[in-house]
Amino acid sequence: MVPNTITSSHAESEASQSSLYAFELIVERLGGKVRAGQKQEYGMMEIEVEKACGLFGNKEVGDRQVVWMSHDDEAVKLPDGFEVVARSHQGSVAGVENRARRFYGLQYHPEVTHSPDGMETLQHFLFDICESLLTGRWKMEDVPDEEIKVIRGMLGPEDHVIYALSEGVDSTVAATAVHQAIGDRLHCVFVDNGLLRYKERERVMETFERELHLPVTCIDATQQFLGKLKGVVDPEMKRKIIGKEFIAIFDAFAQDLEQTMGKRPAYLVQGTLYLDVIESCPPSGSGRTHSHTIKSHHNVGGKVVSIVRALGKILDIPGAFLKRHPFPGPGLAVRVLGDVTEGNALDILRQVGEIFIQSIKDAGIYDSIWQAFAVFLPIRSVGVQGDQRTHSHVVALRAVTSQDGMTADWYNFEHKFLDDVVRKICNSVRGVNRVVQDITSKPPSTIEWE
Numbered sequence: 262m263v264p265n266t267i268t269s270s271h272a273e274s275e276a277s278q279s280s281l282y283a284f285e286l287i288v289e290r291l292g293g294k295v296r297a298g299q300k301q302e303y304g305m306m307e308i309e310v311e312k313a314c315g316l317f318g319n320k321e322v323g324d325r326q327v328v329w330m331s332h333d334d335e336a337v338k339l340p341d342g343f344e345v346v347a348r349s350h351q352g353s354v355a356g357v358e359n360r361a362r363r364f365y366g367l368q369y370h371p372e373v374t375h376s377p378d379g380m381e382t383l384q385h386f387l388f389d390i391c392e393s394l395l396t397g398r399w400k401m402e403d404v405p406d407e408e409i410k411v412i413r414g415m416l417g418p419e420d421h422v423i424y425a426l427s428e429g430v431d432s433t434v435a436a437t438a439v440h441q442a443i444g445d446r447l448h449c450v451f452v453d454n455g456l457l458r459y460k461e462r463e464r465v466m467e468t469f470e471r472e473l474h475l476p477v478t479c480i481d482a483t484q485q486f487l488g489k490l491k492g493v494v495d496p497e498m499k500r501k502i503i504g505k506e507f508i509a510i511f512d513a514f515a516q517d518l519e520q521t522m523g524k525r526p527a528y529l530v531q532g533t534l535y536l537d538v539i540e541s542c543p544p545s546g547s548g549r550t551h552s553h554t555i556k557s558h559h560n561v562g563g564k565v566v567s568i569v570r571a572l573g574k575i576l577d578i579p580g581a582f583l584k585r586h587p588f589p590g591p592g593l594a595v596r597v598l599g600d601v602t603e604g605n606a607l608d609i610l611r612q613v614g615e616i617f618i619q620s621i622k623d624a625g626i627y628d629s630i631w632q633a634f635a636v637f638l639p640i641r642s643v644g645v646q647g648d649q650r651t652h653s654h655v656v657a658l659r660a661v662t663s664q665d666g667m668t669a670d671w672y673n674f675e676h677k678f679l680d681d682v683v684r685k686i687c688n689s690v691r692g693v694n695r696v697v698q699d700i701t702s703k704p705p706s707t708i709e710w711e
């Protein structure tokens with residue numbers, strides 16, 4: 262954290278050949294040394310204050326706090342003028358300062374909820390250390406009007422826009438804002454790619470039309486997607502194929518619209534409120550192919566989801582809709598490990614997922630969980646059901662708490678809850694004879710399995 266130079270750039274470390282960010286970047290760039298791969302510190306760690314520092318408020322030398330870490334790089338030499346202010350219980354540098362130049366660095370994530378004192382640390386940084394640099398004029402309430410102005414400013418009065426709508430909160434909030442900006446010049450498209458959850462298409466269309474009053478065309482592209490995914494087991498390949506098919510579908514939709522209106526839609530909008538996802542289509546007759554990169558990188562959505570929920574409230578989107586757990590763009594394809602078209606994997610996963618989520622809702626714990634879902638594993642195990650030996654599928658249950666999807670911890674269900682859910686699954690989903698629970702945090706795992 263550097264109050265007088267805020268940078269998002271990154272550098273290649275000579276030592277590790279890996280990307281350096283923030284703390285490590287400060288250390289390397291200013292003449293210190295970072296060594297890779299010596300100390301693995303992933304997930305919950307304890308640090309101890311080694312020197313009183315403005316970042317930690319009134320905390321004294323020897324005070325400890327729990328933080329969330331995710332690195333295996335270590336600062337082994339600090340630049341001149343820097344001092345260690347905190348160390349991890351493994352002895353590596355967890356915080357540094359150069360008080361004279363007002364440079365600060367932390368080798369952990371103060372911004373995530375799993376670092377309970379992290380927000381306070383950031384507040385000390387912003388309001389004590391950077392005090393004179395901040396004006397504090399920004400208000401969430403002003404954002405929708407500002408965004409609507411920006412959108413109107415970008416478009417000509419006759420311009421039409423295609424919106425690639427997903428069932429995600431971020432997508433819906435952004436679509437509502439664009440709809441408020443341009444009314445019926447917005448054409449939302451919802452694609453059923455065959456990778457949706459149980460009865461999701463019906464539920465989502467009902468919500469879009471009845472509750473949110475968004476004009477939506479639903480395209481059933483199940484065969485198109487599953488045909489292309491047949492036999493594909495590599496997770497990245499699956500994502501690429503899915504992204505490509507989405508583009509082909511939006512392209513075809515844009516052409517149809519052009520024929521009807523006599524003018525090519527000016528923009529394809531997708532996903533989050535980030536400006537970089539608003540991508541211009543080449544004008545009609547430009548001779549260039551009509552292509553858009555739908556981001557396969559997904560964490561942008563996770564990072565902004567809490568902000569987006571707050572915006573959604575201002576835009577009057579119903580609370581129940583805003584609180585829905587996030588769902589990844591590639592859908593169940595990243596939750597069926599291996600070939601998604603193999604046997605009835607997707608059907609099994611839909612049924613298991615529905616039982617799991619419904620049980621979570623019935624137990625009144627849905628809102629305490631960031632995301633809960635089932636994963637179909639590409640293995641079979643032996644079981645005994647009704648005097649019969651079975652050789653059936655194994656599914657995993659995953660539920661995590663998180664603030665932003667960047668880090669996560671596993672949700673600790675009561676044993677009785679788990680017992681009931683597992684019984685329900687094995688008794689009602691044909692083809693499943695074993696259920697396991699994933700209790701790994703992020704890091705070292707990710708939330709999704711692929």
Ligand code: XMP
Binds near residue numbers: 707
């Ligand atoms: P991971 O698995 O990286 O996921 O820990 C973090 C959050 O992002 C969601 N996710 C995605 N969202 N498109 C999306 O819109 C994607 O390709 C994608 N992949 C993961 C994931 O569900 C979690 O909330």
